Amino acid sequence: MSINGKAYVAGVYEHPTRRAVDKSLAQLHAESALGALADAGLGKDDIDGYFCAGDAPGLGALSMADYLGLRLRHIDTTECGGSSYILHVGHAAEAIALGKCSVALITLAGRPRAEGMATGTAPRNYGSTSPDVAFEFPFGPTVVNMYAMCANRHMYEYGTTSEQLAWIKVAASHHAQHNPDAVLKNVVTVEEVVNSPMISDPLHRLDCCVISDGGGAIIVTSPEVARSLDRPLVRVRGAGEAPKHQMGGTIDLTYSGARWSGATAFEEAGVKPADMKYVSIYDSFTITVLMQLEDLGFCEKGQGGRLVSDGNLISGVGALPFNTDGGGLCNNHPANRGGLTKVVEAVRQLRGEAHPAVQVANCDLALAHGTGGSLGTRHGAATVILERE
Numbered sequence: 382m383s384i385n386g387k388a389y390v391a392g393v394y395e396h397p398t399r400r401a402v403d404k405s406l407a408q409l410h411a412e413s414a415l416g417a418l419a420d421a422g423l424g425k426d427d428i429d430g431y432f433c434a435g436d437a438p439g440l441g442a443l444s445m446a447d448y449l450g451l452r453l454r455h456i457d458t459t460e461c462g463g464s465s466y467i468l469h470v471g472h473a474a475e476a477i478a479l480g481k482c483s484v485a486l487i488t489l490a491g492r493p494r495a496e497g498m499a500t501g502t503a504p505r506n507y508g509s510t511s512p513d514v515a516f517e518f519p520f521g522p523t524v525v526n527m528y529a530m531c532a533n534r535h536m537y538e539y540g541t542t543s544e545q546l547a548w549i550k551v552a553a554s555h556h557a558q559h560n561p562d563a564v565l566k567n568v569v570t571v572e573e574v575v576n577s578p579m580i581s582d583p584l585h586r587l588d589c590c591v592i593s594d595g596g597g598a599i600i601v602t603s604p605e606v607a608r609s610l611d612r613p614l615v616r617v618r619g620a621g622e623a624p625k626h627q628m629g630g631t632i633d634l635t636y637s638g639a640r641w642s643g644a645t646a647f648e649e650a651g652v653k654p655a656d657m658k659y660v661s662i663y664d665s666f667t668i669t670v671l672m673q674l675e676d677l678g679f680c681e682k683g684q685g686g687r688l689v690s691d692g693n694l695i696s697g698v699g700a701l702p703f704n705t706d707g708g709g710l711c712n713n714h715p716a717n718r719g720g721l722t723k724v725v726e727a728v729r730q731l732r733g734e735a736h737p738a739v740q741v742a743n744c745d746l747a748l749a750h751g752t753g754g755s756l757g758t759r760h761g762a763a764t765v766i767l768e769r770e
Contacts, residue, residue: 383649388474389607390615390767391484392421392600393725395706397562399713401594402495406438407448409490409596414449417598422610423484430455430482432473434465436491436716445488455482461761462753463663464622466599466721468763470749471620473601483603490596491716498592513627517758525589525666527757529581532668534634536583538683543583545686546667547574550587550710552694553664557707559736564591565711588667590709590719597721599728613732614770618746619650622763635683638762639676639750646764647678652746654678657766659730659741660701661723661749664708673750674701677764696739705730705739720751724765731769745769 394416396409404412410433418424431453437445441458455476461468466489473485535541551571557563569587577586607614623641647653654677664670671685679701680688693699706712706726709719727747729735747767754760 382475382478384471384474384478384620385618385649385651386616387478387604388601388617389604390470390599390617390724390728391602391607391610391612392417392423393598393728394420395597395713395722395725396490396595398595399562399564399593400494401492406436406490406492407445409492409594410437410445410488411449413490413596413598414486414488417486417600421600421602421612423600425450426452427484428486429453430473430476430485432457432469432485432487434458434469434489434718435460436489436718461763463665463718463720464751464753464761464763465718467724467749467751467765468622468761470599470601470617470724470765471622471763474617474620477601477603483606485601487599487601487721488596489598489716489718489721491718492594493717494592494594522758524755525584526581527755528666528668529584530757531634531672532583535668535672538635539686541671541686543575543585544571545690546588546671547571548690548692549664549667549670549694550574552689552692553704553708553710555695556705556739557711559738560707560712563707563712564593565707584666584668590665590714591711593713593715595713595715597715597725599721599724615728615731616768616770617765618652618768619646619648619766620764621645621649622761624759624761626759634757635672637672637676637752637756638760639673639752639764642762642764643677643750646766650766652766656746657748658744659705659727659747660703661727661747662703663719663723663751664704664710665714665719665752667710669752669756670703672756673752677748677750696741702739702741705735705741718753720753720763723749723751727767731767
């Protein structure tokens with residue numbers, strides 16, 4: 382079953398807080414939900430489908446539905462890390478197409494900054510029941526050194542340089558300067574990125590995303606509901622999802638699950654990478670962006686360094702504007718799950734509601750893509766293609 386044209390993104394919201402010392406996790410979810418509903422012009426009682434992931438407190442959707450006072454026909458608590466919320470847009474479109482719900486709410490929230498979490502450098506075991514913990518945790522894996530392995534391998538295989546990776550941060554900073562809520566608002570240079578402290582060779586501090594609190598929400602509706610609202614129509618044209626495993630230790634670190642999720646989304650949408658006017662790419666680290674752009678088909682494998690260099694990702698300057706809100710590298714990365722904000726900014730671009738300094742001219746097709754887990758180990762990938770009708 383194709384979801385092309387069978388669901389629309391009717392409302393989006395990004396919580397403005399970046400340090401939520403005075404708000405609970407559930408409160409952030411609720412405030413984000415109210416923001417997206419207001420954006421869509423809908424009320425709480427219109428919601429009949431709810432989607433969330435592992436950042437939701439308590440029993441996930443069950444606890445949050447009770448907290449929010451929702452009467453639901455459909456729930457989905459799929460957890461795939463940072464890719465979860467892009468995946469949820471596809472799942473919501475599927476549920477709507479099958480008649481399981483007509484107004485789906487997707488919420489995200491997190492407080493890693495307020496809680497003082499070392500999300501990138503502390504060893505993480507993802508729960509003691511995970512089958513890989515006994516084999517990997519003794520070696521002290523952290524998020525940043527898993528991604529650093531991928532960056533090292535890419536450099537070895539294809540000659541990618543730290544300066545090329547730095548251009549990704551530079552582009553994000555050029556966009557973040559126009560975002561009053563961004564954690565990092567200063568424009569940086571390639572030299573400043575490569576001269577920032579080394580965190581895990583070859584990734585420098587400025588190759589890493591920010592740690593922030595906050596959240597966001599998305600409303601996905603049936604075509605009938607979307608057309609009854611006084612909002613620009615943003616159609617879900619295609620979606621794809623895929624995992625990439627350890628494969629018994631025989632693993633190639635130079636590519637991600639985007640190789641499969643992107644192909645599925647493009648096939649369903651009936652478009653190709655060259656048709657995209659704007660891309661929202663998950664940016665936990667600069668290497669994450671480079672590898673995903675390659676795997677999504679925006680250039681040949683190994684040519685990502687050339688693609689991202691010399692301002693090519695800067696809106697109004699380059700051919701492939703990305704993450705015009707500043708992305709996770711400069712703006713916001715709540716709950717270690719930045720995928721939802723990628724959809725939010727893609728919708729802003731398609732509506733013509735991005736900041737005037739970064740708004741892409743004639744933006745009618747946009748892609749949002751997320752990775753959850755770790756590029757260096759197992760991870761999930763999700764891609765969604767949206768169109769302004």
